[in-house]
């Protein structure tokens with residue numbers, strides 16, 4: 001133990017003089033013990049025992065000794081069981097004030113008058129009288145003379161209603177036809193009182209018998225009541241005691257209680273959006289859980305469908321949609337791309353021009369700065385042909401995802417994902433950073449990724465993609481691409497070694513997990529862009545991806561910031577943006593956010609390029625250095641979602 005300042009305390013005056021405040025309380029047991037301990041400590045002061053000085057200082061502090069004194073005084077009073085001298089202290093105060101008014105106005109009299117007039121003193125005497133007159137016990141109605149032997153024990157519960165709801169729901173018991181408390185909402189007024197429990201039978205509310213009333217009529221009485229509400233109830237005989245474990249989950253679906261006819265009480269329900277972190281505080285009911293939003297932990301919980309129920313609702317919803325042939329990304333991407341190839345008729349020159357612009361994007365830093373020799377530094381990434389190919393596949397995938405009744409998408413299977421707080425240890429590998437690409441957009445993902453890597457190519461890197469197309473004479477193996485045969489590529493696909501892949505003009509292109517691993521193993525931060533459909537495949541315990549969605553700003557902001565920007569279309573490169581491009585950008589972003597928002601750790605609006613870069617950089621840093629919510633099975637693979 002070290003003192004906070006690190007300085008040694010002043011040497012004690014051994015046994016010469018006891019601390020005055022301690023001496024005063026020497027008759028009391030605690031102060032007596034305290035005095036002996038201090039004396040003992042002063043003897044050990046020179047023995048260099050770690051912590052002696054701190055303890056000596058602490059025990060000698062005035063506040064501690066005052067506390068001991070207060071404790072001893074209270075202790076004496078507890079033993080004496082004091083009775084009030086008068087239950088009318090406020091009347092005495094009035095008399096004294098009267099007398100003082102007539103008395104000669106000396107300084108003492110003036111001071112006394114001031115003290116007696118002070119609101120605190122008056123409130124203190126009022127409180128004294130309430131206690132002295134025992135005015136705090138509730139006035140109970142007199143017991144009837146003849147109580148039948150089988151009369152059940154009743155409880156009278158008074159709750160003072162303030163602006164918040166009572167936090168309990170009632171229902172009619174189907175068997176007994178009684179009105180009972182259906183559930184008590186965690187953190188609500190009823191729960192905090194500890195007096196109402198699920199299963200308690202209501203007999204009276206504010207003096208009105210509830211027998212024969214409908215639950216809605218009882219609710220009406222409650223709604224009309226102001227101030228104190230008195231319940232007369234028969235407590236449930238065997239109250240179930242549940243040991244609750246708080247669970248944190250990420251909502252993988254949206255929920256709105258007002259649109260759910262099945263919810264037992266819509267007012268008690270809690271709406272949530274996919275991606276929000278919920279604290280599940282009660283899972284006693286198999287169908288309806290109680291939860292709070294992480295952003296609103298102070299308010300009382302609300303009802304949400306249980307995992308099982310929400311899953312059922314989702315399935316019902318999916319089945320109720322018109323049937324569409326179901327396409328899963330990985331099975332169909334080649335077919336989709338071939339189809340595009342037939343349709344697109346891309347001008348070969350345009351594609352080549354695009355490639356040299358994008359793939360060999362010259363950065364502000366040269367290899368001289370990075371590696372020590374003077375060559376341009378290249379950022380590895382998808383070529384433009386692949387980006388164009390992606391776009392078509394994306395527009396096809398959306399219809400598949402939105403109408404697919406089977407569990408081709410695992411979020412359908414699990415509407416809540418259990419999450420835990422995770423902070424990367426400085427010695428651990430960095431988390432993979434994924435920027436979400438959203439098809440025919442030009443939102444700026446590529447631009448931002450390149451700028452970020454350009455800021456510090458030693459720290460940030462892209463993953464080198466694989467391709468089956470022949471190597472060109474200016475290309476280097478492992479720099480622009482890993483050049484592999486079609487057989488090798490296909491065998492990698494079969495063994496799930498690609499995060500994302502596609503085909504263009506009979507050549508396959510893809511980002512492999514191995515390529516990401518290589519960057520991470522070098523101690524760098526790997527930044528890749530992925531289509532939203534591919535995020536799920538990247539969400540593994542090993543890569544722990546942090547997913548950033550780059551979103552377009554308002555159309556007016558796009559118009560003012562994209563004056564010199566260039567869009568890539570299927571037929572042209574370097575084409576200025578038109579208003580319809582911005583509209584399409586906005587619509588696509590909305591669709592993607594509503595379908596995949598549950599996977600986004602951060603959403604950044606790309607208005608001013610400079611501001612976005614700053615936000616992106618700090619988001620990437622936060623992902624690596626600050627605690628974040630991640631799926632529980634990334635940390636403990638046994639946990640269930």
Ligand SMILES: Nc1ncnc2c1ncn2[C@@H]1O[C@H](COP(=O)(O)OP(=O)(O)OP(=O)(O)O)[C@@H](O)[C@H]1O
Nearest residue numbers: 441442443444445446447561565566606607608609
């Ligand atoms: N904030 C911005 N302000 C101005 N121009 C921008 C901004 N962000 C991107 N741009 C420009 O917009 C154009 C399209 O950006 P980029 O190619 O990065 O889009 P993208 O999201 O990668 O789209 P895609 O992959 O579909 O081509 C580029 O000319 C880029 O320089």
